[in-house]
Amino acid sequence: MLNRIGLLIIKDVKLALQGASDTGMTFVFLLLACTLFQFSIGPDQTLLIKVGGGVIWVVALLATILSLERLFITDFEDGTLEQYFLSPMSLVFFALAKAISHWLTTGLLVIISAPIIALLYSLPNEVFLPLFLSMVIGTPILSLIGTLGAALTLGAKRSGVLMPLIILPLYIPVLIFGTLVIYNVMYGHNYNSFLIVLIGLLLLSLALAPWATACALRQAIE
Amino acid sequence: MQSLKIKNLECNRNGRSIFTGISFDVTPGRILLLSGKNGSGKTSLLRILAGLMPPKAGSIVWGDKKFTDKRDRELFSPLYIGHSNPVKLGLTVRENLIFWAKIFGHGLNVDAALEQFGIRNHSELPASYLSEGQKRRLTLARLALDQPVSTLPSLWLLDEPAWGLDPEAVKTLSNLAIDHVKNQGMVIISTHGNNLDELLALNSDRYSLTENNC
Amino acid sequence: MINYFSNPNRFLKLTEKLLPWLVGLTILFFLVGVYFGLLYSPADYQQGETVRIMYVHVPAAWLALSCYAFMAAMGALSLTYKHPLAGIAARSAAPIGAGFTVIVIITGSLWGKPIWGTWWVWDARLSSVLVLFFLYLGHIALSHAFENPLRGIRASAILALVGLVNIPIIKFSVDWWNTLHQPASLTRFDAPAIDPSMLIPLIIMALAFFLYFLTILLVRIKSELTSQKIRAINIKMIK
Numbered sequence: 001m002l003n004r005i006g007l008l009i010i011k012d013v014k015l016a017l018q019g020a021s022d023t024g025m026t027f028v029f030l031l032l033a034c035t036l037f038q039f040s041i042g043p044d045q046t047l048l049i050k051v052g053g054g055v056i057w058v059v060a061l062l063a064t065i066l067s068l069e070r071l072f073i074t075d076f077e078d079g080t081l082e083q084y085f086l087s088p089m090s091l092v093f094f095a096l097a098k099a100i101s102h103w104l105t106t107g108l109l110v111i112i113s114a115p116i117i118a119l120l121y122s123l124p125n126e127v128f129l130p131l132f133l134s135m136v137i138g139t140p141i142l143s144l145i146g147t148l149g150a151a152l153t154l155g156a157k158r159s160g161v162l163m164p165l166i167i168l169p170l171y172i173p174v175l176i177f178g179t180l181v182i183y184n185v186m187y188g189h190n191y192n193s194f195l196i197v198l199i200g201l202l203l204l205s206l207a208l209a210p211w212a213t214a215c216a217l218r219q220a221i222e
Numbered sequence: 223m224q225s226l227k228i229k230n231l232e233c234n235r236n237g238r239s240i241f242t243g244i245s246f247d248v249t250p251g252r253i254l255l256l257s258g259k260n261g262s263g264k265t266s267l268l269r270i271l272a273g274l275m276p277p278k279a280g281s282i283v284w285g286d287k288k289f290t291d292k293r294d295r296e297l298f299s300p301l302y303i304g305h306s307n308p309v310k311l312g313l314t315v316r317e318n319l320i321f322w323a324k325i326f327g328h329g330l331n332v333d334a335a336l337e338q339f340g341i342r343n344h345s346e347l348p349a350s351y352l353s354e355g356q357k358r359r360l361t362l363a364r365l366a367l368d369q370p371v372s373t374l375p376s377l378w379l380l381d382e383p384a385w386g387l388d389p390e391a392v393k394t395l396s397n398l399a400i401d402h403v404k405n406q407g408m409v410i411i412s413t414h415g416n417n418l419d420e421l422l423a424l425n426s427d428r429y430s431l432t433e434n435n436c
Numbered sequence: 437m438i439n440y441f442s443n444p445n446r447f448l449k450l451t452e453k454l455l456p457w458l459v460g461l462t463i464l465f466f467l468v469g470v471y472f473g474l475l476y477s478p479a480d481y482q483q484g485e486t487v488r489i490m491y492v493h494v495p496a497a498w499l500a501l502s503c504y505a506f507m508a509a510m511g512a513l514s515l516t517y518k519h520p521l522a523g524i525a526a527r528s529a530a531p532i533g534a535g536f537t538v539i540v541i542i543t544g545s546l547w548g549k550p551i552w553g554t555w556w557v558w559d560a561r562l563s564s565v566l567v568l569f570f571l572y573l574g575h576i577a578l579s580h581a582f583e584n585p586l587r588g589i590r591a592s593a594i595l596a597l598v599g600l601v602n603i604p605i606i607k608f609s610v611d612w613w614n615t616l617h618q619p620a621s622l623t624r625f626d627a628p629a630i631d632p633s634m635l636i637p638l639i640i641m642a643l644a645f646f647l648y649f650l651t652i653l654l655v656r657i658k659s660e661l662t663s664q665k666i667r668a669i670n671i672k673m674i675k
Binding site: 221 | 302
C-alpha cells in the first residue's frame with residue numbers, strides 16, 4: 001500500500017516538475033499578489049507591518065486554490081481515475097497521495113515564499129520562525145481540504161468559481177489561527193497555543209479529508 | 223467450473239432507463255462478444271460489470287458469490303479497459319506501462335508486452351509523441367503483462383478495444399484474448415462488428431443488446 | 437416510516453393534507469408572537485425599543501443553525517440509504533436556511549446601528565453567521581452545478597457533513613479572533629437577561645419561524661418533485 005502511495009506521489013511530482021513553468025508561475029503569482037496589496041494600501045510602513053501577516057496568508061490561500069483546479073481533471077478525463085478505483089488500492093489512499101503531491105508542489109512553494117513576502121512587508125525578525133512553523137503546519141491542511149473541494153466539483157459545469165466558493169469558508173479557521181500566530185508574536189505574546197490548535201486541525205483534516213474525498217471521487221466516477 | 227451469471231440487469235442513468243432485463247452467462251474458455259447499436263448500453267453494461275456503477279436492479283453471480291453492490295475487491299477485480307486511454311503524456315511509454323503494472327500488481331515483463339504491440343522501439347519517448355492508435359496499443363499492452371494468479375478465473379472487460387487500431391494490432395489483441403480464455407480466463411468484449419469479430423469467431427459467443435432496450 | 441415515504445406520491449398526498457394547517461398555524465404564531473413582542477413585552481432598560489428586534493434576530497439565528505443541521509442529516513440519509521426524498525429535502529432546505537442567515541445579518545445590522553454608529557461591525561457572532569451564509573451558498577451552488585441532479589445532491593451532502601463538522605471550529609476560531617483582536621468589548625449584543633415576559637414571545641416567535649420553515653420546506657419539496665416528474669416526461673418524449 002505504501003509502495004503504491006509513493007508511486008503515485010512520485011508520478012505526480014514528476015509530471016508537475018515537467019510543467020515547471022507552472023510551479024514558477026505560482027511563485028510569481030504569490031509575489032504579484034503581494035505587490036497588488038502594497039499598491040492598494042500604500043507605502044505606509046507601519047500599516048504594512050500590521051497587515052503583512054494577513055496578506056501572506058490570504059495570498060497563500062489564493063495560490064493554493066489556483067493550483068487545485070487541475071488536480072483531478074486530467075485523471076478524470078482520460079480514465080485514469082476509473083483505473084485507480086478498480087485497482088487494489090483504496091481511493092482513500094489515492095486521495096491522501098494526491099493531497100501530499102499537491103502539498104509538495106504548491107505548499108512547499110508557499111512555505112518558501114512566505115519569508116520573502118515577510119521581508120517585503122518589513123515584518124520584524126521574531127516573526128520568521130513562527131511564520132515558518134504556522135505555514136508548515138497550515139499548508140498541509142490547505143492541501144487536504146483543497147483536495148476535497150477539487151473532488152467535489154469534479155465534472156461540474158462552471159467549476160471555476162464554484163470550488164473557491166466551497167473551500168474558502170472551510171479555510172477560515174486555518175487562516176485565523178495562522179494569522180493569530182503572527183499577530184501574537186508581533187504583540188509580544190505567546191503563540192504556542194495557536195500552533196497546537198493548528199496541529200489539532202491538521203490531525204482532524206488528516207483523519208476526515210481523504211475519506212470524504214474518496215467518497216466524492218466515487219460519486220464522480222459513477 | 224465457475225461461470226459468471228448475469229440476471230435481469232437494469233441500468234439507469236440520469237433518470238433515463240438504458241436497458242432492462244439483461245441476462246446471460248459467461249463461461250471460462252469462451253469469449254463473449256457484446257453487440258448493439260450506439261446508445262444501446264454496451265458501455266454502461268461493461269461499467270456495471272466492472273463495478274464502476276451500481277445497476278438499478280438485477281444480480282451478478284460468480285460461482286456462488288453475489289456481487290451487485292459492494293464489490294469485494296480481493297475476490298472480484300476484473301481488468302477493465304474503457305474507451306479512453308489512461309496514458310500520462312508526461313511520462314515515457316515504458317514508464318506508463320510500469321506504473322500501471324505496479325499499481326495493479328501485474329508482472330513486470332513490460333518490454334515483452336510493448337514488443338507484442340509493436341511499440342517497443344518507442345519505449346523511451348514521452349507518451350505525448352504517440353498517435354492515438356499508438357496510445358491505444360499502449361493501453362492494451364497491459365493485457366500482455368503477466369497477470370497475478372488467483373483462485374477465481376480472471377475476467378477481462380474490454381470496451382471497443384479495437385477502436386483506432388490497425389489490423390496488425392487487432393491480430394495481437396485477438397491472440398491475447400484467445401490465449402486468455404484458453405487458460406480458463408473470461409473475456410467480454412463490446413464490438414461494432416469489425417475484423418476483431420472475425421478473428422474471434424471460433425472462440426466466441428454473441429449477445430446482442432438491441433432487443434433489450436427499454 | 438422512512439421507507440414509507442420513499443414513494444414520492446405518498447409524500448405528496450401527505451403534503452396536500454398538511455399544508456393548509458401549516459400555513460394557518462404559521463400565520464397564527466407569527467401574529468401572536470409579533471403582538472407579544474412588539475406591544476406586550478417590556479422595553480429594555482439599556483437599549484430601549486430596539487431590543488424588540490431580538491424577537492426576530494434570535495429565533496432566526498436558532499433556525500439558521502438547526503436548518504443546517506437538518507440539511508446535513510438529510511444529506512447523511514441520502515448518502516447512506518440513498519433515500520430519494522432525503523436528498524431533495526436537503527436541497528430544498530438550503531435556500532430557506534440561507535434566507536434565515538440573511539435575516540440574522542440584516543436584523544443584526546439594524547440592531548447594532550444605533551449602538552455602534554455604523555451598519556456593520558466585525559463582531560464575533562455576526563461574522564460567524566456570515567460564514568454560515570457562505571457555507572449555505574456553497575451548498576446551493578454545488579447541488580445545482582451538475583447535469584445529473586443526483587450527483588449534485590450527493591456532492592452537496594458530503595459538503596454539508598464536512599460543513600457541519602466545521603461549524604463549531606469556525607465559531608471557535610472566530611471567537612478567538614474577535615477577542616484577541618479587539619480587547620475592548622463592545623456592548624453586549626445579546627438578548628438581555630431573560631425574563632419570562634420576554635421568554636414567552638421569544639419561544640412563540642421561534643415556533644413561528646419553525647412552522648414557517650416546515651411550510652416552505654414542504655412547498656419546495658413539492659415543487660422539486662413536480663419538476664422531476666416533468667423532467668421524466670420530457671425524457672420519455674425524447675425516446
